[in-house]
Amino acid sequence: MDETNKKAPLNSPALTGTPTTPTAPKGTNNTQIASTAYVMAAIAALVDSSPDALNTLNELAAALGNDPNFATTMTKALAGKQPKDATLTALAGLATAADKFPYFTGNDVASLATLTKVGRDILAKSTVAAVIEYLGLQETVNRARNAVQKEWRYLVRWAYF
Structure with missing residues (x-):
């Protein structure tokens, strides 16, 4: 059997099984294939090299008890709280x-x-005058104003005598 038939095509090869590749040195920045070991090492280096003020990923995970469903757990814990x-x-x-x-x-x-229709209508008025007009109380307000003015004039005259 011809061994060249077993070779994957050079242009966009389809790899089967679990393909392996050498792990590139730390800091490699080119188009070569990156192994999962390289990616995991890069992530770990990023998390572990952060300044203390910014290195919260591990601290948060530990504080949350490494609960992958933390949002659901907290939602249930807070449900019904006021x-x-x-x-x-x-x-x-x-x-x-x-x-x-x-x-x-x-x-x-x-x-x-x-809230009745009348209540909604009153709340919709933008001024006291509009409410008074809506309620049909303008004449009552005018009479009360005139009565107060007459009483005031009487009191002023009485104070001078």
Whole structure:
């Protein structure tokens, strides 16, 4: 049998099995094939050579107990936790819904009220005058203003006599 048929093509060879290659010297920077040993050594050198202030990868891994599912573990541990603020805890306990708004019935005790169309309309007004007009109270406000002015004039006259 011709041994040349066993040779991989020189242009883009397809390697089978577990191919091996010599490990390049540290610091090699060219297009030669890099073995996994070379890559792992380069990563280890990078992590271990960082200044103490920046060398946190090993410290973080150790602090996390080398837990590969740390994010999931922490999410489960924090599930259902509420900040120590009693007001936030009261608000978080409400089952909110459309057209509901929270209000406080006591110190750090919250409840929900229904927001009606009238309530939404009043909240949408940008000025006190617009709210007074919406409620149809302009005449009442005018009468109250006139009554106060008359009373003030009477008091001023009385003070001079």
